[in-house]
Amino acid sequence: MSDLKPSMVFFLLFILLSVDAHKLSLDFYSKTCPSLAKIVRDTTARYISIAPSLAPALLRLHFHDCFVLGCDGSILLNSTRNNLAEKDMIPNQHLRGFQVIDAVKLAVEKKCPRKVSCADILALAARDAILQIKGPFWNVPLGRRDGRKSSAKQASANIPLPSFNxxxxxxxxxxxxxxxxxxxxxxxxxxxxxxxxxxxxxxxxxxxxxxxxxxxxxxxxxxxxxxxxxxxxxxxxxxxxxxxxxxxxxxxxxxxxxxxxxxxxxxxxxxxxxxxxxxxxxxxxxxxxxxxxxxxxxxxxxGRIGVLTGTSGEVRKVCSFVN
Ligand code: HEM
Structure with a gap:
């Protein structure tokens, strides 16, 4: 270390700090939205208790989100006049459960406006839904940010087709x-x-x-x-x-x-x-x-694939549209 120039030390420190700042963590919202876990759990539970078949739907939604441009909530975006969204492409046919994410987001926005990303909400809701149907529990570290684009082309290139070998x-x-x-x-x-x-x-x-x-x-x-x-x-x-x-x-x-x-x-x-x-x-x-x-x-x-963190992306107000 003594051989390193001060500028080099600063550079290394900068790299270390920025890598650390971009890590997901379990307590990411502990100050900004302490009731998040309960809101997601309760809202998801309301839906799953009426329609347990939404649990697999949410798991598939999370998978299809993560494989295209990373877990950035891009699967939740709607097509616009100028852009065909991921969700409207063939490999994403039959995706279901969007209404659960919208309901959770609405409930979260009421308590903690503009704090929690749609990508994090989707990751949490998928886990909670599977747990409710007596499936496995997994940790969901948080701090994902929402992407600003949804690319039909990327969806076709990144979602596996059932015919893949x-x-x-x-x-x-x-x-x-x-x-x-x-x-x-x-x-x-x-x-x-x-x-x-x-x-x-x-x-x-x-x-x-x-x-x-x-x-x-x-x-x-x-x-x-x-x-x-x-x-x-x-x-x-x-x-x-x-x-x-x-x-x-x-x-x-x-x-x-x-x-x-x-x-x-x-x-x-x-x-x-x-x-x-x-x-x-x-x-x-x-x-x-x-x-x-x-x-x-x-x-x-x-759930960590290609996540946007720090100041990348945004926290969407409504999950189906960029801000
Ligand atoms: C390995 C390549 C995969 C292919 C080709 C594939 C393809 C499909 C297809 C075609 C369906 C039927 C959808 C429908 O007709 O409604 C489906 C359902 C499903 N997939 Fe996959 N899948 C793959 C991997 C995964 C992975 C990695 C996950 C989760 C991490 C997953 C979770 C699910 C779930 C839970 C369903 C049921 C969805 C529902 O009931 O609405 N799949 N998958």
Missing amino acids: ITQLVTLFASKGLSTKDLVVLSGSHTIGICHCSWFTTRIYNFTGRGDADTTMNPNYVAALKRACQLNDKKTYVEMDPGSFRDFDNSYFRNVKKRKGLLQTDSALMNNAYTKRYIQSHSFYGFDNTFFDDFAVSMEKM
């Missing part, structure tokens, strides 16, 4: 700083929720263009899906995790192992040595503590 999935997740373990663990989110037929009808009706089904799928499962979904069906939806779509458990891994993964991306997890091993070792019956613990780690990691 394992290499595309691993590469996309790695580009977000997420590991192959995060990929398989977070795919475990498909233990809850619904899926519209349009996402997989090609897979069961015309996989190679010859009127056939994907042969990697369990034939009984294909038959059941065909009974539920017509070829050009755009309205019907099925259970994401057949037989257990309301319960946050490890039944998803059991189904993928039995070749009952609904999307090609679910089945593709059997094509990589690591993800296959994870699926096999988490396919037992009973409460899977390790999956819950792993999920908590991966969700906290996902």
Whole structure:
């Protein structure tokens, strides 16, 4: 240290301080909005108790926010005359739960005007909703700021399509700083929720263009899906995790192992040595503590992707519009 010039020391100190200032923290709003946790929990709980199916919707919303321009609430922005928003692009079709975020934001604004970002509200509401349906708890460090843009092009480039193969999935997740373990663990989110037929009808009706089904799928499962979904069906939806779509458990891994993964991306997890091993070792019956613990780690990691902090971005007044 004694060899360093004073200017160098100042520079290093500056770097250290600015890195520190941009960290998320659990107590970020302890002074500016001490009742935040309770407001989010209570408002989210009101919705989930009436419609528990909104819990998976909020989790998916948080994921789709984080993968496009980072967890900056950009998924919540509406299209304008000059800009097509992320939410209106194909990979974001069927996103639900926006009304919950709007309600939480309204309640938070009443108590702490212009203090809490929509990105933080979405991250908290997703966690609280999953906890309410008896899913895992994860920490949500706070201090994200809201982005000022929403890019349809970025949405198409960053949200995985159900037809992705394992290499595309691993590469996309790695580009977000997420590991192959995060990929398989977070795919475990498909233990809850619904899926519209349009996402997989090609897979069961015309996989190679010859009127056939994907042969990697369990034939009984294909038959059941065909009974539920017509070829050009755009309205019907099925259970994401057949037989257990309301319960946050490890039944998803059991189904993928039995070749009952609904999307090609679910089945593709059997094509990589690591993800296959994870699926096999988490396919037992009973409460899977390790999956819950792993999920908590991966969700906290996902919630940090590309966050805007400090003076970047803004704190939106209304989540669907920039200030
Ligand atoms: C690995 C690539 C992934 C692909 C291709 C994918 C694709 C999809 C698709 C097509 C749906 C059906 C949506 C609908 O029809 O309403 C869906 C549902 C869902 N996804 Fe994913 N997903 C992926 C990963 C993830 C991750 C990482 C998470 C969470 C961290 C997640 C959470 C969910 C949830 C909870 C649902 C149910 C939504 C609802 O019930 O409204 N997915 N996903």
